[in-house]
Structure formats: C-alpha cells, structure tokens
Amino acid sequence: MAQRYHILGVLVLLAALAACAPAPSTPTPTRIPVTLVAPGQLPTSTFDDPVLRLGESHYFRLCAHCHGYNGEGQVGQIAENTIELGMKTVPAHNADGNLWRYADQVIIRTIQLGITNPLDQFAMPGFAATLNDDDIQALLAFIKLWWTDEQRSYQAQVTANMEARLAGLSGGLPTEEAPFPTATPE
Numbered sequence: 643m644a645q646r647y648h649i650l651g652v653l654v655l656l657a658a659l660a661a662c663a664p665a666p667s668t669p670t671p672t673r674i675p676v677t678l679v680a681p682g683q684l685p686t687s688t689f690d691d692p693v694l695r696l697g698e699s700h701y702f703r704l705c706a707h708c709h710g711y712n713g714e715g716q717v718g719q720i721a722e723n724t725i726e727l728g729m730k731t732v733p734a735h736n737a738d739g740n741l742w743r744y745a746d747q748v749i750i751r752t753i754q755l756g757i758t759n760p761l762d763q764f765a766m767p768g769f770a771a772t773l774n775d776d777d778i779q780a781l782l783a784f785i786k787l788w789w790t791d792e793q794r795s796y797q798a799q800v801t802a803n804m805e806a807r808l809a810g811l812s813g814g815l816p817t818e819e820a821p822f823p824t825a826t827p828e
C-alpha cells in the first residue's frame with residue numbers, strides 16, 4: 643500500500659513539473675494579404691457592358707466556387723482525389739471543357755433544373771428559383787467569353803439547329819461557315 647502512495651506521489655510531482663515547463667513554441671501564422679470587400683459586395687468588374695457585369699457577378703457568386711473562377715472546373719489534386727473516390731469531377735466551362743458543344747437550350751435547362759445524382763460528391767444545384775431568364779442569358783454571355791471564336795460559332799450553330807428542331811423544322815448539321823471544330827482548337 644505504501645508503495646502505491648509513493649508512485650502516486652511521483653506522478654503528482656511529474657505533473658506539477660510538466661505544468662511549470664515552458665509551453666512549446668507555436669509557429670506564428672503567415673498572414674496572406676487579402677482584398678476585403680464590404681459584405682454582399684463583389685470586387686469591381688472590368689466590364690462596361692451591364693449584361694456582362696450581371697453575368698460575371700452571378701457567376702462569381704453562384705458558380706465559381708464549384709466550376710472555378712476561370713471556368714476551369716475541378717483540376718489538379720482535388721480532381722485526382724475525386725476520381726480516385728470513383729466520383730464525377732465538376733466539369734470545366736472554359737475552352738478546355740465541353741460546354742461549348744451544348745445548345746443554349748440544353749445549358750439553360752441544366753442551370754434551371756440542376757443535375758441530381760445522389761452518388762455524386764457534389765450535385766449540380768438548380769437555380770430556377772434564384773435566376774430569371776435575363777439572369778441566365780447574362781450568365782451565358784459571360785461564360786461564352788472563355789470560348790474560342792470557333793467554339794462560339796459552332797455553339798451558335800447547334801443552338802440554331804436546336805431552335806429549328808424545337809420549332810418542328812429540320813435542324814441540319816454544322817455548315818461550312820460554322821464547321822465542327824477539332825477537339826483541341828488552336
């Protein structure tokens with residue numbers, strides 16, 4: 643019994659010494675310079691055109707955190723991790739992605755309804771309740787700035803074809819003026 647008290651005494655002494663020891667030095671955090679904007683405001687736009695300003699502000703507020711601030715989608719290590727988990731990555735909207743292959747009508751419906759897939763890490767949310775037709779047109783005008791001239795003319799053609807099809811007229815394939823561009827246009 644006496645020995646047990648002895649051990650207890652040593653433990654109490656050790657604990658007391660530990661409390662007196664200087665705390666291990668914590669590293670000073672590096673301060674990263676950031677530009678602060680007032681809550682609810684966005685950094686100043688570089689566009690004069692009010693439609694592009696609106697599209698840009700919607701994009702930065704609602705889409706960029708998933709699709710990338712330059713429309714690059716999920717890239718690098720994050721994309722690799724997502725792929726390793728067997729999940730779909732967030733697609734790019736810029737010239738490296740596939741969005742320019744889709745008709746406006748398809749893109750608009752996607753933005754309105756979103757894409758639900760319960761197995762995906764991120765589902766694409768629907769914005770029908772948040773964005774009206776003018777908002778979505780402005781978003782499209784902004785997104786299309788990332789595309790090449792070839793991609794824009796191809797996409798204008800598939801949009802026109804879709805409109806004709808939807809109106810019950812025959813659509814048609816890309817024309818000589820707006821040919822199907824190669825997978826990696828210069």
Ligand code: HEC
Pocket residue numbers: 700701704705706707708709730731732733734739740741749752753757759762764765766767769781
């Ligand atoms: C929470 C993350 C998230 C947000 C926010 C988001 N998206 Fe998406 N988006 C996705 C994912 C993930 C997909 C792919 C879904 C799939 O194919 O299963 C996707 C797909 C799309 C597609 C289909 C394109 C393609 O190449 O498959 C369009 C168009 C699109 N998003 C536009 C937008 C726009 C415009 C906004 C902002 C108004 C937006 N998204 C906001 C995650 C997001």
